[in-house]
Amino acid sequence: ETGVTQTPRHLVMGMTNKKSLKCEQHLGHNAMYWYKQSAKKPLELMFVYSLEERVENNSVPSRFSPECPNSSHLFLHLHTLQPEDSALYLCASSQDPPGWTGGRMNTEAFFGQGTRLTVV
Amino acid sequence: GQNIDQPTEMTATEGAIVQINCTYQTSGFNGLFWYQQHAGEAPTFLSYNVLDGLEEKGRFSSFLSRSKGYSYLLLKELQMKDSASYLCAVNPVQDNLFFGTGTRLTVIP
DSSP: OOSEEEEOSEEEEOTTOEEEEEEEEOSOOSEEEEEEEOTTSOOEEEEEEETTEEEEEOSOOTTEEEEEEETTEEEEEEESOOGGGOEEEEEEEESSOTTOOTTOOOOOOEEOOOEEEEEO | OOEEEOOSEEEEETTOOEEEEEEEEOSOOSOEEEEEEOTTSOOEEEEEEOSSEEEEETTEEEEEETTTTEEEEEEOSOOGGGOEEEEEEEOOTTSOOEEOOOEEEEEEO
16 A cells, blocks of 8 residues: 555446546645556656646647546546547556655655556 | 666566666666556556666665766575566756666566
8 A cells, every 4th residue: 555546456348438547645745646557567657746736748649538526536528539549558656756855855756556558 | 868778678587687778878867767667557666766776775775977978786505486577767957767678677487
């Protein structure tokens, strides 16, 4: 248990469906992230939220829509996905927002277990 | 741009020592992380290096040379449970963790 909880653990959806992934962190962190992990590819950063505001969007297609209602919760809304979007989606949190050290250089990220998404 | 290279797969024997190398080229440097990820599970933090040298933590050690853009993770007294993927990640200045593809380590009896 890392303090970051993701639901559901597994999701199968059709290309016309709409679904949402949920992430909750119990660590009092100020930054939350969505990563995509595909087979044989590095973890790809999708979205970063710092103090509930989006600070980074690495050119992610609009069929992925994040939402951060408060510092403990992060959602990823999915609609009209493609089969190539099938992957493991990982949520992470860290104490410090990106680019802020506060006298500390460690921006260790704590990851959730991930949601294994299959688009059919 | 950012680039991280690490071997795709490695195999080692139980009880032995294995070294997993990582080379990186990034636009800045705010530290290098190693994460362990078992199949189907979340990555978990192993080590952090921001200064040159060796950091030891039990059976695991991590080394960094900033001038060479090089790090390695050293695992001693290998156990079967050490079979996992090991992810090298760099924190460029004013940016987030940039991950390599990971090295899948298989420990055999």
